[in-house]
Amino acid sequence: MAGLPDGELLRIVGVDREEYRSEALKFARAELGRRGVAIPEPMERPAAHEPVARISGRTKTLLGIACAYTLAAKLVPDMSDANIRLSPSFGLGIVSAMLWSMAWDLRVTIGGRGGSARAERTWHKGLVFWAGLVTLAAAYFGSRELQK
Numbered sequence: 001m002a003g004l005p006d007g008e009l010l011r012i013v014g015v016d017r018e019e020y021r022s023e024a025l026k027f028a029r030a031e032l033g034r035r036g037v038a039i040p041e042p043m044e045r046p047a048a049h050e051p052v053a054r055i056s057g058r059t060k061t062l063l064g065i066a067c068a069y070t071l072a073a074k075l076v077p078d079m080s081d082a083n084i085r086l087s088p089s090f091g092l093g094i095v096s097a098m099l100w101s102m103a104w105d106l107r108v109t110i111g112g113r114g115g116s117a118r119a120e121r122t123w124h125k126g127l128v129f130w131a132g133l134v135t136l137a138a139a140y141f142g143s144r145e146l147q148k
Contacts, residue, residue, distance in 0.1 A: 010037070056104075062098035062101055063098055069086070069090070088141055089145055099127055103124050107123050
């Protein structure tokens with residue numbers, strides 16, 4: 001513990017405290033006390049049963065836009081006498097952006113678990129697959145719309 005920087009010791013006794021034994025936490029707190037570093041109040045991690053707490057504002061905004069666009073795509077043709085049709089490729093593009101944003105959020109939030117600050121953050125393979133697939137579908141339908 002004596003060889004670790006202050007930031008890593010604070011992380012050990014703070015947000016990652018569930019990943020360490022009580023003895024390790026005791027030694028980390030003692031080392032921080034010896035160095036004169038104040039230990040802040042424990043910061044709570046979002047609970048696993050609270051997935052919305054892990055979602056960034058960007059992803060929530062994209063989700064709202066996707067919902068609004070889906071609602072508009074359904075209601076506008078039904079409520080209008082004119083032959084108005086919203087672009088499905090634009091809707092797919094919004095969903096694609098939202099999936100990529102969710103994958104990024106998960107990469108940043110939970111990617112580096114495992115007790116090491118140097119743990120490599122990884123992409124969620126399932127979300128990356130679906131985001132890539134939806135991106136390809138948006139590009140395909142967008143190119144077909146441009147050909148018309």
